[in-house]
Amino acid sequence: MRKNVIFRGKLLPLLLLLPQLVITGLFFFWPAGQAIWSSMLREDAFGLSSNFVGLENFTDVILDPTWRAAAGTTAVFAFSVAILALSVALLLAVQADKAIRGSSLYKTLLIWPYAVAPAVAAVLWLFLFHPQIGLIGRALSTAQIAWDYRLNGGQAMLLVIVASAWKQVSYNFIFFLAGLQSIPKSVLEAAAIDGARPVRRFWTVVFPLLSPTSFFLLTVNLVYAFFDTFGVIHALTQGGPAKATETLIYKVYIDGVENLNLGSSAAQSVILMLIVIAMTVVQFRFIERKVHY
Amino acid sequence: MNQILQDRPQPAATGRSKAPAAVEFRAVSKRYGPVKAVQDVSFSITRGTLVTLLGPSGCGKTSTLRLVAGLEHPSEGRILIDGQDVTHLSAAERDVSMVFQSYALFPHMTVMENVCYGLRASGIRRAEAEAMAAEKLATVGLAGFEKRLPSELSGGQQQRVAVARAIVLEPKVLLFDEPLSNLDAKLRRRVRADIRELQRKLDLTVVYVTHDQEEALAVSDRIIVMRSGVIVQDGTPRDLYERPSNRFIADFIGNANLLPVTIRRTDAVMAEVRVGSASLRLPHRDVADGPAELAVRPQCLSLRARPPGQGELPGRIRKAAYLGDHMEYEVVLDELGTELLVEDPAMAKPLQEGAAVAVALDPAGAVVVPA
Numbered sequence: 001m002r003k004n005v006i007f008r009g010k011l012l013p014l015l016l017l018l019p020q021l022v023i024t025g026l027f028f029f030w031p032a033g034q035a036i037w038s039s040m041l042r043e044d045a046f047g048l049s050s051n052f053v054g055l056e057n058f059t060d061v062i063l064d065p066t067w068r069a070a071a072g073t074t075a076v077f078a079f080s081v082a083i084l085a086l087s088v089a090l091l092l093a094v095q096a097d098k099a100i101r102g103s104s105l106y107k108t109l110l111i112w113p114y115a116v117a118p119a120v121a122a123v124l125w126l127f128l129f130h131p132q133i134g135l136i137g138r139a140l141s142t143a144q145i146a147w148d149y150r151l152n153g154g155q156a157m158l159l160v161i162v163a164s165a166w167k168q169v170s171y172n173f174i175f176f177l178a179g180l181q182s183i184p185k186s187v188l189e190a191a192a193i194d195g196a197r198p199v200r201r202f203w204t205v206v207f208p209l210l211s212p213t214s215f216f217l218l219t220v221n222l223v224y225a226f227f228d229t230f231g232v233i234h235a236l237t238q239g240g241p242a243k244a245t246e247t248l249i250y251k252v253y254i255d256g257v258e259n260l261n262l263g264s265s266a267a268q269s270v271i272l273m274l275i276v277i278a279m280t281v282v283q284f285r286f287i288e289r290k291v292h293y
Numbered sequence: 294m295n296q297i298l299q300d301r302p303q304p305a306a307t308g309r310s311k312a313p314a315a316v317e318f319r320a321v322s323k324r325y326g327p328v329k330a331v332q333d334v335s336f337s338i339t340r341g342t343l344v345t346l347l348g349p350s351g352c353g354k355t356s357t358l359r360l361v362a363g364l365e366h367p368s369e370g371r372i373l374i375d376g377q378d379v380t381h382l383s384a385a386e387r388d389v390s391m392v393f394q395s396y397a398l399f400p401h402m403t404v405m406e407n408v409c410y411g412l413r414a415s416g417i418r419r420a421e422a423e424a425m426a427a428e429k430l431a432t433v434g435l436a437g438f439e440k441r442l443p444s445e446l447s448g449g450q451q452q453r454v455a456v457a458r459a460i461v462l463e464p465k466v467l468l469f470d471e472p473l474s475n476l477d478a479k480l481r482r483r484v485r486a487d488i489r490e491l492q493r494k495l496d497l498t499v500v501y502v503t504h505d506q507e508e509a510l511a512v513s514d515r516i517i518v519m520r521s522g523v524i525v526q527d528g529t530p531r532d533l534y535e536r537p538s539n540r541f542i543a544d545f546i547g548n549a550n551l552l553p554v555t556i557r558r559t560d561a562v563m564a565e566v567r568v569g570s571a572s573l574r575l576p577h578r579d580v581a582d583g584p585a586e587l588a589v590r591p592q593c594l595s596l597r598a599r600p601p602g603q604g605e606l607p608g609r610i611r612k613a614a615y616l617g618d619h620m621e622y623e624v625v626l627d628e629l630g631t632e633l634l635v636e637d638p639a640m641a642k643p644l645q646e647g648a649a650v651a652v653a654l655d656p657a658g659a660v661v662v663p664a
Contacts, residue, residue: 184397186393187397187399189362189364189391189397190398190399190458191399191414192364192383193384193385193387193391194385194410194411194458194462195411195414196385196411196414204410205399209401211401
C-alpha cells in the first residue's frame, strides 16, 4: 500500500529535511555538544580563563562524596515518585474504568493537575503543609505532631515526593485508562467464568496485559523525576534541609548557577544525559523483546 | 457458600426424570433500562443434551446465554442450575463454562496456561492441573501445541483451545456463543460436527447460541427459537421444520413460501385448504376455519411448462438462476399475485424467464399455519 517516492538528486530531499535538521541541531545537538565540551574545561577562580583538563571533571564528580550522596537521594526520590505516581494512577484508572455515573466528569477532573506548572504545584502543596501557614501543617502542629519539613530531612523528602508524584498521576492515569479500555471485555468475562474472582482477575489478566503501558510509564516517570522536578524542589525546599532533598539535577543547578563551577556542573549534566540515554535504550529493548505477546 | 442455596432446595420441574434439570429458567426477564432483552422466559434443559437458542440478531438469545453464565443477572425470575438456585451468584461462583464468539483466550498466556487457568483459580496444584489440561488438549487434537501463544495459532486452533479450556473444568453446563461465526465455511461443518461428537462423548449439557438455522438443525437435540425476547417455539429440529407453530418459524426455519389460504375443517384431523382456484387436503393442526397461511418449502414446489391441471396454479417465471446443484426460480402466481421461491433439481432443460408455468404443490412439504 505504501508508495515510495524516489528523488533523483540529493539536494531536494536535503532541502525538505532542512527545517527539522536546523531545529534539532540548534536546540539539541549544539547545547549538548557545548555541555560535553564544557565538561572537559576548568575555569580559574575568577572566571577569566579556562583550560582543557580531559576527563578530570568526571573523576572529580564521581569521587566527590556530596555528588554520591545526591545520586543516592535521586535514586530514592525518583523510584518513590515513580512507584507512587504509577500505583495511585493505576488505582484511579481501575476505578474510572468501571461503568459509573459521572465517570466522564471524574476523568476530566483527574487530568487537570497535569496542566499545573511544577513550581505552582509546589506552592499548592506549600499552602497545605507549611508549618505556619499551611492548612494541614497547622493542624499537625495543633495535634502536637512535630511537623516542619524545613528542619526535618525525612519530612522534606516525603513532601517533595508527594508533590512531584501528584503532578504526574494525571499523565499516568490517561495512559492506564487507555490501556484498560483496550483489554477486551470478553477476556475478563472468560476469566470470571473460569472461576477467578476480581482480585485474581486483576493480577493474572489485567495487570500482565497492562505491562507494556506500565514499562513505558515507568521510564517516563523516572525521567520526569530526574529532570522535571527541579521546580518542585526549588520552590519547596531548595534542596535542603542539609541537602536532604538535593537531587542530581538540583546539584547541577547549585554548582553551575550558584557556585559558578561550570566545568563540574557540565560534567554532572553529561552524566545525567548518559543515565537517561541508558534508561531509554533499556526501555525500548525491553518493550520490543520481552513485554510482547 | 451462600445462603440462597439453602432457602429453597428445588425439585425438578420437568416430569421426565427424577434428576433435576441441568438448567432451568423460571419466568426470567432481563431489562436494560427501558429495553426488555428477555421477557418472561421459562424452559428447562435435560442433562446431557445439546439445546440451541436460535433467532435473528437482537432476539435475546445471547442475553439468555449470558444469564445462564452469570455475566448478566435477571431483573425478575429465577435461574436454577442442577437444581440449585443460582439467580444471585456471580459467573465465578457458577459451575458453567463458556466458549466465546471471539474465543477470548488470554493473549499473554501459552496454550497450556490458558487451559490451566480455571483449574489453578480453583486451587488445583500446577502439576495436577497441567496433567488434566494436557489430556483435554489431546481430546481436541492440540497435543504438542502447549508452549504456543494464542497469536501463533490459526482461528480454528484458537477455538479448540477455548473448547479445551471450557471442558477441562468439567462444568455442569457448557455454553457456546456463536462458536462458528469466525470460521470459514468449510471449517464450520467440521467444527460443528466435532462439537456435537464431543458433547455426546463426554455426555455434556450444552447450550448453544446461533442465528444460523441450518447450523441449529444440524447440531441440536432441541431448539428454542426466540424473537423479540420471548420464546416462539421450543421443540426438536424435526418439530420445528415440519410443524412450525406460526409463520415466523416457517419462514425462519427452512425459508418457506407463505401463501394466503382459506381452510375448512372436514374432520378431527384434516381440512380442505383452498389456494386460489386449487384445493388441497391437509391436516388442519388445530388452526381455526377461515383465512390462514400455507407454508410451502421451496423444494416441494414443482413447475411444468403447460397449462395448469387439477390442483395446480397458473404462474409466470420472473427470474431463473443456475446455482450449480439446482435451479432457483422466482415465480409470480397469476391469481394471488404472490411471489414464490422454487428450487428445482432438474437442471437439464431449465425454464426460461417470462415463461407461463403450472405450479404444483407437494402436500408433504406444505403445512397450515395461523394467519
